[in-house]
Amino acid sequence: MADFVQLLFNGLVEGSIFGIAALGISLVYSVLRLVNFAAGDFLTLSAFTTYFFSVDLHVPLVLAVLISMVIGIALSLFLELLIWRRLRKTGAGMLALFLVATGVAFVLRQSIALTFGSNSRKFDIDQIKTFEFLGAQIAQAQLVVLCCASIAITAIAVFIKKSAIGKNMRAYSDNPSLAAVSGINVQRVIIATWCISGAFGALAGVFQGTVQGQFTSGMGLDLLLSILAAVVLGTIGDAYGALVGGFVLGLVMELSTWHVFFGGIPSAYKPVVAFSVLVIVLLFKPEGIFGVKARRI
Amino acid sequence: MSAIMQPGFWIFILTMSGIYGIFGLGLQVQYGVGGILNFGHVGMMALSSYTMAILVISHGINFWIAAAAGVAVAALGGAFLGLTTLRLRGDYFSIVSIAFSEIVRYVIFNSDNITGGTQGSLAIPPIGDNYPSYTDAWDSILRHVQDFLQPIFGDIVDREFVMAIFIWATLGILLLIISRVERTSWARVLRATREDDEVPAALGKNVFRFRLQAVVIGSIIGGIAGIYWALESSLLSPEDFLTVVTFYGWMILILSGATKVKGLPLAAIFFGFLYGGTRFFTFFPFSLVDSAQRAYIRIMIIGVVLIILMMKRPQGIFGKRQEMVLE
Numbered sequence: 001m002a003d004f005v006q007l008l009f010n011g012l013v014e015g016s017i018f019g020i021a022a023l024g025i026s027l028v029y030s031v032l033r034l035v036n037f038a039a040g041d042f043l044t045l046s047a048f049t050t051y052f053f054s055v056d057l058h059v060p061l062v063l064a065v066l067i068s069m070v071i072g073i074a075l076s077l078f079l080e081l082l083i084w085r086r087l088r089k090t091g092a093g094m095l096a097l098f099l100v101a102t103g104v105a106f107v108l109r110q111s112i113a114l115t116f117g118s119n120s121r122k123f124d125i126d127q128i129k130t131f132e133f134l135g136a137q138i139a140q141a142q143l144v145v146l147c148c149a150s151i152a153i154t155a156i157a158v159f160i161k162k163s164a165i166g167k168n169m170r171a172y173s174d175n176p177s178l179a180a181v182s183g184i185n186v187q188r189v190i191i192a193t194w195c196i197s198g199a200f201g202a203l204a205g206v207f208q209g210t211v212q213g214q215f216t217s218g219m220g221l222d223l224l225l226s227i228l229a230a231v232v233l234g235t236i237g238d239a240y241g242a243l244v245g246g247f248v249l250g251l252v253m254e255l256s257t258w259h260v261f262f263g264g265i266p267s268a269y270k271p272v273v274a275f276s277v278l279v280i281v282l283l284f285k286p287e288g289i290f291g292v293k294a295r296r297i
Numbered sequence: 298m299s300a301i302m303q304p305g306f307w308i309f310i311l312t313m314s315g316i317y318g319i320f321g322l323g324l325q326v327q328y329g330v331g332g333i334l335n336f337g338h339v340g341m342m343a344l345s346s347y348t349m350a351i352l353v354i355s356h357g358i359n360f361w362i363a364a365a366a367g368v369a370v371a372a373l374g375g376a377f378l379g380l381t382t383l384r385l386r387g388d389y390f391s392i393v394s395i396a397f398s399e400i401v402r403y404v405i406f407n408s409d410n411i412t413g414g415t416q417g418s419l420a421i422p423p424i425g426d427n428y429p430s431y432t433d434a435w436d437s438i439l440r441h442v443q444d445f446l447q448p449i450f451g452d453i454v455d456r457e458f459v460m461a462i463f464i465w466a467t468l469g470i471l472l473l474i475i476s477r478v479e480r481t482s483w484a485r486v487l488r489a490t491r492e493d494d495e496v497p498a499a500l501g502k503n504v505f506r507f508r509l510q511a512v513v514i515g516s517i518i519g520g521i522a523g524i525y526w527a528l529e530s531s532l533l534s535p536e537d538f539l540t541v542v543t544f545y546g547w548m549i550l551i552l553s554g555a556t557k558v559k560g561l562p563l564a565a566i567f568f569g570f571l572y573g574g575t576r577f578f579t580f581f582p583f584s585l586v587d588s589a590q591r592a593y594i595r596i597m598i599i600g601v602v603l604i605i606l607m608m609k610r611p612q613g614i615f616g617k618r619q620e621m622v623l624e
Contacts, residue, residue: 086608094387094391095555096608096611098336099607103600103603104604109596110593110596110597113590113593114590228395231392269403271399271400272404275393275396275400279381282381286386286389287386
C-alpha cells in the first residue's frame with residue numbers, strides 16, 4: 001500500500017510536469033500547425049539558466065526561475081521572427097516545419113552542451129527533506145513542484161477559458177480564416193501562444209530538474225518523447241487534452257513499475273510503457289482521447 | 298590539413314555517404330513516392346544490424362542467412378509500425394515513428410544479456426569461447442576481392458576501398474531498381490495518394506495497403522543500410538542509432554530533391570563531406586573547442602543546413618518546387 005501511494009504521488013508530480021510541457025506544445029500546434037520538436041531542449045535550457053543564475057550568480061531561486069521564463073519567451077519570439085514567420089509566408093508544408101523544428105532542436109541542444117559542458121548539475125535546494133504520508137516518503141522538492149504546477153495549470157486553464165486573448169486563441173485554432181476576417185489580431189494570438197509556450201516550457205524544465213535532482217544537457221530530449229506521447233494522447237492541439245494526457249501518462253508510467261502488476265515493469269522501460277499506452281489508445285481512438293472522430297482511409 | 302590529402306579520407310567519405318545514401322533511398326520510397334513522413338527510419342537500421350550480429354555471435358548462424366534475417370526483421374518492424382499507426386493522421390504517424398526508433402534503441406540499450414546493452418556488440422554473449430565478432434565471413438570475401446584488385450590498382454586497395462566498392466555497387470543496383478519501380482502503376486497510385494487520398498480511394502484503390510507496402514519496402518532498404526553499417530563499423534553500440542541518424546537520411550533526401558532519385562548519390566556525397574569533414578574544422582572559431590566537442594558542432598551544422606535548406610530551397614538541388622510544397 002505504501003508503495004502504491006508512493007508511486008501514485010510520483011506519478012502525479014511527473015504528470016503535472018508532462019502536462020505543463022505538453023500544454024505548450026499543443027497550444028503551439030493548435031495555432032501554428034507546428035509540432036515543436038525543439039520544445040524538449042527549451043526545458044533543458046531553462047534548467048541550465050536557472051542553475052546559472054541561482055548557483056553561479058547567487059540570485060534567489062524564484063527570481064532565477066522568472067529570469068529563465070523570460071529567456072524562454074524571448075528565445076521563442078526570436079525564433080518566431082527569424083524562422084517561423086518566414087516559413088509561414090512561403091507556405092511551408094508539414095515536412096518543412098518538421099525538419100526545421102528538428103534543425104532548431106539540434107542547434108539548441110548542441111549549443112547548450114557546448115556552453116555548459118557535459119557535467120550534470122544540481123539545484124541548491126534541500127533534496128533530502130521528506131515527509132511521511134500513508135507510509136510513503138514524499139520529498140519536499142516534489143511537494144513544492146506539485147503545488148506550483150497545480151497553480152500554473154489552474155491559471156492557464158482559466159486564462160484560456162476566460163481571457164479575451166485566450167478566447168481569440170481558441171477561435172483562431174478552430175478556424176484561422178474565419179477568425180482573421182472577424183477582426184481577431186492574428187499577430188497578437190501568435191505572440192501570446194509563443195509566450196505561453198516559452199514560459200511553460202521553462203517552468204517544466206525547472207520542475208523536472210528539481211524532481212530529478214541531477215540533470216545533464218540530454219534531459220529535455222529524454223523527456224520529449226513522453227511529452228509528445230502526452231500531447232498526442234490528449235489530441236494534439238487540445239490544450240486541456242494535453243494536461244489530461246500528461247497526468248494519465250505520468251500516472252501510468254509510475255504505476256507500471258508497481259510490483260502488483262506482473263511483478264512491475266523495470267523502471268528503465270517507462271518511456272516504452274508511455275508509448276505502448278499511446279499506440280493502444282490510438283488503435284481504438286485514432287484522434288486521441290478528446291479527438292473528434294474523423295473519416296478513416 | 299595533410300589528412301585531407303590522403304586517399305583513406307576520401308574513401309572513408311565515400312563509404313559513409315554510400316551507407317547513408319542507401320539509408321536515404323529507403324526514405325525516398327516512403328516520402329518521395331508515398332508522401333509518408335517517417336522519422337523513425339534509423340530503427341530499421343538498428344533492427345537489421347543487431348539481429349544479424351546476435352544471430353551470428355550468439356547462435357553461430359551463417360552470415361548470409363543472418364543478414365537476410367536482419368533485413369527481414371527490419372521489414373517486419375516497418376510492417377508493425379505501418380499496421381499500428383499508418384491509419385492515423387500524417388503528423389501522428391511522424392511522432393509515433395520517432396518513438397518507434399527510440400524504443401528500439403531503448404530496448405537494445407537495456408537488454409544487456411541479449412544485445413550487450415551499453416557495451417555494444419562486444420558484450421553479446423558468444424557461442425562457445427569465440428570472440429564476439431560477426432564480420433569474419435564478410436572479411437574473407439573482402440580479402441579475396443582485395444587480393445584480386447591489388448595487382449591491378451596497387452596499394453590504394455585496402456579493406457575500406459573494397460568496402461566502398463561493394464556499398465556503391467549496392468546503392469547503384471538499388472537506385473536502378475527504385476527508378477524502375479517509380480515508373481510502375483504501383484508508384485503512380487502512391488503518388489496520387491500523396492496529393493489526395495480520396496481520389497485513389499474512390500477509384501477502388503486500397504490506400505492503406507499501398508502506403509504499408511511503401512513503408513515495408515523503405516524499411517527493407519533501411520535494413521540493408523544497417524547491415525553495411527554493422528560491417529563497416531565492425532562493432533555496434535546503441536549510440537549508433539540515435540534519432541539524429543534518421544535526419545542524416547532526411548538531409549540527403551531533401552538535398553537530392555525528394556521526388557527524384559538521380560540526385561541522391563551527389564547529395565549523399567555532399568552529406569559525407571559534412572559528416573566526415575568536420576574533424577578538419579581546426580580553424581577559428583572552431584579552434585576554440587576541443588576535439589571531443591567538435592562532434593557537437595557536426596550535429597549543429599546539420600541542424601543549420603536543415604533549417605536553411607528548408608527555408609531557402611525546399612526542393613533541394615534537383616527537385617521541383619511544386620512537388621515539395623504541398624499545402
